[in-house]
Amino acid sequence: MTAVIETRGLTKRYRGGQLAVDGLDLTVPAGSVYGYLGPNGSGKTTTIRMLMGLIEPTSGTATVLGEPMPQSARTVLPRVGALIEGPALYGFLSGRDNLLRYDAADPTADPATRSRRVAAALDRVGLTGAAGKKAKAYSLGMKQRLGLAAALLQPRGLLVLDEPTNGLDPQGMREIRALVRELAADGTTVFLSSHLLDEIEQLCTHVAVMAQGRLLTQGPVAELAARARGRLSVLTPDTARAARLLVSLGVAGVTVEDGSRGEGGGRVTAEPPGEGTELSDLNAALVEEGVRVRGFGVERASLEDAFVALTGEGFDVAG
Ligand SMILES: Nc1ncnc2c1ncn2[C@@H]1O[C@H](COP(=O)(O)OP(=O)(O)OP(=O)(O)O)[C@@H](O)[C@H]1O
Numbered sequence: 001m002t003a004v005i006e007t008r009g010l011t012k013r014y015r016g017g018q019l020a021v022d023g024l025d026l027t028v029p030a031g032s033v034y035g036y037l038g039p040n041g042s043g044k045t046t047t048i049r050m051l052m053g054l055i056e057p058t059s060g061t062a063t064v065l066g067e068p069m070p071q072s073a074r075t076v077l078p079r080v081g082a083l084i085e086g087p088a089l090y091g092f093l094s095g096r097d098n099l100l101r102y103d104a105a106d107p108t109a110d111p112a113t114r115s116r117r118v119a120a121a122l123d124r125v126g127l128t129g130a131a132g133k134k135a136k137a138y139s140l141g142m143k144q145r146l147g148l149a150a151a152l153l154q155p156r157g158l159l160v161l162d163e164p165t166n167g168l169d170p171q172g173m174r175e176i177r178a179l180v181r182e183l184a185a186d187g188t189t190v191f192l193s194s195h196l197l198d199e200i201e202q203l204c205t206h207v208a209v210m211a212q213g214r215l216l217t218q219g220p221v222a223e224l225a226a227r228a229r230g231r232l233s234v235l236t237p238d239t240a241r242a243a244r245l246l247v248s249l250g251v252a253g254v255t256v257e258d259g260s261r262g263e264g265g266g267r268v269t270a271e272p273p274g275e276g277t278e279l280s281d282l283n284a285a286l287v288e289e290g291v292r293v294r295g296f297g298v299e300r301a302s303l304e305d306a307f308v309a310l311t312g313e314g315f316d317v318a319g
Pocket of ligand 1: 014015016018019020038039040041042043044045046047
């Protein structure tokens with residue numbers, strides 16, 4: 001498999017002494033939608049700025065589309081569509097005129113076909129109807145889509161999107177996510193940073209998890225989630241009794257969630273039992289004890305479970 005982005009020991013220490021990225025080894029396979037996940041301040045933007053040749057690494061190497069960065073920035077960057085820290089737009093110009101300016105700034109873009117390229121890009125992001133409006137009248141989501149249109153003026157081998165849904169309302173988020181899915185379906189490799197775990201789970205085939213400048217893990221999303229163990233879940237109105245019994249049977253991590261499940265129902269979750277204990281025996285023991293069981297099973301592990309297992313802490317999934 002060819003890597004579209006590869007870094008080895010990539011490190012950035014800012015002048016003030018802050019170690020923002022620490023010995024990063026990333027491998028982004030061709031055709032992947034690669035989620036770069038980490039809380040604010042974990043080094044995502046710094047990494048992207050190094051990949052795009054905007055800042056020099058302190059040490060380590062990076063290749064993008066097979067060429068070393070920042071040395072090959074001039075040949076690599078025209079093949080990369082990037083949306084970093086919000087698009088730079090002229091508010092007093094229409095959406096269309098903003099794109100015409102972007103296209104004109106690209107020395108490789110043929111002026112004869114400019115208006116056709118711009119029309120196609122506007123259509124791609126669903127802004128044809130609003131193309132004549134001034135950009136300052138655009139919603140944040142429309143501005144973000146216009147930024148994406150600028151990134152799509154030329155065919156690209158790679159799209160790099162830094163927190164593309166940051167600050168958007170739910171509708172705007174849905175629009176941008178739908179667009180990213182469409183682009184990915186066309187086979188474009190997408191590298192997308194986010195601090196939203198559910199966004200990565202919805203959009204990405206691969207994920208790298210960052211914390212404090214260091215890579216905790218990377219790989220296919222499905223593999224990462226599968227590595228985490230699911231939770232045993234018992235739906236019952238008799239939560240306290242169920243919990244006591246599970247604890248007495250040696251089940252670990254027993255947690256009671258009461259309330260809002262209708263008819264006074266609640267839920268008890270726990271770690272799935274280890275070898276030697278059958279799930280069916282646990283269920284039978286609950287029933288024997290007179291616990292009314294409305295649901296029983298092991299829920300599939302989510303990426304969040306995997307993240308908690310990795311870091312020992314929860315994640316800001318709501319943003
Ligand atoms: N120009 C700079 N000079 C000094 N320190 C910096 C600079 N830019 C970022 N940092 C620090 O480097 C660390 C990583 O920042 P970075 O912006 O890369 O993180 P991030 O994961 O992108 O977070 P956010 O989503 O908040 O941008 C932070 O501690 C930040 O304060």
